[in-house]
Amino acid sequence: MRAWVLDESPGRYRFGTVEPPPPANGEVSVRLVASALNHMDLWLTRGLPKPVTPHVPGADGAGVVTAVGEGVEGVAVGDEVVVNPAVSCRRCATCLAGESPLCPSFGILGEHRWGTHAEEVLVPAANVVPRPAALDWPEAAAYGLCFLTAWRMLRRARLRAGEVLLVVGVGGGVSSAGLVLGRAMGAQVFVTSRDEAKRQRALALGAAGAFDSGGEFAVAADVVFENVGAATWASSLRALAPGGRLVTCGGTAGSKVEISLPRLFFKQHEILGSTMGSYAEFEQVTKVVAGGVPVVVDEVVDGLHRLPEALVRLESGQQLGKIVLRH
């Protein structure tokens, strides 16, 4: 099959040919109609992290099942599906307790195994769900990783209807998912961005207010939703209301931060880490988007072969929402 391949990391992707094996026990093969970009696609080329090579990138995708392995039930050739990028053993005590992101064998499609920037992808049958009828192919390909991550973050932060949510750095896919999911959960959502056009787009998506990421955030937030890191950390903590929870899934602008302990304990703040999500959370968030929560797609690029220019757009940081390749 045709695929984007990384022969060494750090390195550059080449558009080449690789031969995936037929589906093993419990696996299915999916012919991808669309795949979505994530920052992981860039980090892999810098050796952060270093995948086993040769490697095929791409965490997100949607397509049609072309083959099923032994023992697969409930998925058939011809099914239109969305791929869940969070893969775990589904058998250990952690997985059975519904906490598969903590499974010792947890892995992400396109990082720990071959991904979706290819004609076909091989995944456990448990990692596909029927494509919601309300979503077109680019939307179906776009929501997986970001909406799953944002959904678990909001659950871990125990966001409730009526609370104030502050989404810091609203341009990225996880953050824009945080905005629309927070709105759907009944929160009043404020956002930050360095970019005036993105602040305006966020307001159009229902944000109650928008701040410049470089200044102070004039809000008392019950939940602060972070993945920027060092560049916004101090302002994010100052924006937390007493008893507030800050949840983070990344540090794209610096990973070393400071915490003032008196502020932490006097105000009884909580700082929570979160990553990806469980199988149950993927099913939940699929129902949420099937119910009409908008999947924000910034741009659809036609042609699997056009990954490099889509990556340039991703790296420029000009997007609000997801960049999708239609294969």
Ligand SMILES: [Zn+2]
């Ligand atoms: Zn497990």
